[in-house]
Amino acid sequence: xxxxxxxxxxxxxxxxxxxxxxxxxxxxxxxxxxxxxxxxxxxxxxxxxxxxxxxxxxxxxxxxxxxxxxxxxxxxxxxxxxxxxxxxxxxxxxxxxxxxxxxxxxxxxxxxxxxxxxxxxxxxxxxxxxxxxxxxxxxxxxxxxxxxxxxxxxxxxxxxxxxxxxxxxxxxxxxxxxxxxxxxxxxxxxxxxxxxxxxxxxxxxxxxxxxxxxxxxxxxxxxxxxxxxxxxxxxxxxxxxxxxxxxxxxxxxxxxxxxxxxxxxxxxxxxxxxxxxxxxxxxxxxxxxxxxxxxxxxxxxxxxxxxxxxxxxxxxxxxx
Numbered sequence: 500x501x502x503x504x505x506x507x508x509x510x511x512x513x514x515x516x517x518x519x520x521x522x523x524x525x526x527x528x529x530x531x532x533x534x535x536x537x538x539x540x541x542x543x544x545x546x547x548x549x550x551x552x553x554x555x556x557x558x559x560x561x562x563x564x565x566x567x568x569x570x571x572x573x574x575x576x577x578x579x580x581x582x583x584x585x586x587x588x589x590x591x592x593x594x595x596x597x598x599x600x601x602x603x604x605x606x607x608x609x610x611x612x613x614x615x616x617x618x619x620x621x622x623x624x625x626x627x628x629x630x631x632x633x634x635x636x637x638x639x640x641x642x643x644x645x646x647x648x649x650x651x652x653x654x655x656x657x658x659x660x661x662x663x664x665x666x667x668x669x670x671x672x673x674x675x676x677x678x679x680x681x682x683x684x685x686x687x688x689x690x691x692x693x694x695x696x697x698x699x700x701x702x703x704x705x706x707x708x709x710x711x712x713x714x715x716x717x718x719x720x721x722x723x724x725x726x727x728x729x730x731x732x733x734x735x736x737x738x739x740x741x742x743x744x745x746x747x748x749x750x751x752x753x754x755x756x757x758x759x760x761x762x763x764x765x766x767x768x769x770x771x772x773x774x775x776x777x778x779x780x781x782x783x784x785x786x787x788x789x790x791x792x793x794x795x796x797x798x799x800x801x802x803x804x805x806x807x808x809x810x811x812x813x814x815x816x817x818x819x
Contacts, residue, residue: 543557544557544666546644546664548644549626549647550626552638552645554643556620556664563577563580563619563620564618564620564641565624565661566606568624569582569597569598570800571657571658571661572661573597573598574674574803575661575662575665575671575674576670578601580602581612582602582603583603584604585606590800593804608621610636610640613641614640621641621642621643623644625645625646626645628645654719654803658674659671659672675803678803678807681807682725682806685725685810685814686726692817695726696759696817697728697756698721698757698759699721699732699733699757699759699760700717700721701761701763702763706770706771708748709744710732711743712733712737712740712743712744713737715743715801716743716799716801717761717799718733718743719801721761721809724806725810727813728758730755730756731756732754744799749777753777753778755782755783756782757783758782758783759816760783761798761812761816762791764791767794
């Protein structure tokens with residue numbers, strides 16, 4: 500009897516011990532779950548965009564829609580959930596190394612299309628994209644951050660803004676530092692050749708010529724980063740227009756006194772304007788100093804990756 504009593508007593512003690520361990524484990528799991536929930540709840544940051552919109556954004560967003568800001572994302576090692584596109588294509592220069600396989604979305608970001616991608620962050624490259632109540636519509640889909648006030652803007656400031664909202668400010672600053680050194684070294688190579696040449700970037704599409712502005716797009720690289728001479732026509736057009744590229748008649752283009760022309764040719768075989776005597780009499784054409792740039796290049800865009808590629812093209816043409 501005593502033996503049986505002892506066994507019952509031991510069994511009860513074991514049961515109590517097991518129950519205690521179980522309760523402790525449950526409590527521990529509950530605490531871990533509470534901490535995880537709290538972490539997920541607090542895994543956001545308070546930010547303010549250039550328009551003064553205050554919002555909470557994910558610390559590490561995973562599904563970003565950022566029309567026309569893909570160059571900046573790629574430079575910061577971030578892949579968007581969708582990429583900018585127009586009827587005739589995408590930013591080809593980013594495809595192989597950065598955006599291969601990323602589905603496209605129309606450049607003007609239709610609401611329904613944005614919703615389908617279920618973004619956790621929407622980045623806008625200018626305030627014009629959210630005018631007329633559009634901001635409220637986008638912000639209902641996901642936190643919406645405007646990175647610049649103007650459509651044609653200082654890309655370096657935009658890069659820092661994108662770095663800020665993605666919590667990659669240090670990375671953005673390093674990208675900018677690396678680019679400035681890259682441009683400075685290229686400028687030094689060109690200066691070693693002696694006299695500073697003049698240059699112009701011309702875009703030919705549908706038998707129409709467009710010339711780049713002095714301080715925007717590839718013009719910013721040519722005249723500011725590399726300090727090449729701007730032809731008189733470029734100065735005149737830049738003083739009157741705020742566009743990156745400006746249409747110019749062949750008659751006006753005939754006055755272009757550039758040593759070098761960088762021709763972004765979208766027409767290729769159908770470019771009848773290139774057979775015109777006015778074009779053939781341009782100094783750069785007569786001296787065989789026209790570099791034909793493929794339509795897949797980065798010359799119509801801007802950003803750290805685009806601009807480095809432009810610098811490479813300039814060096815291949817002038818520093819040879």
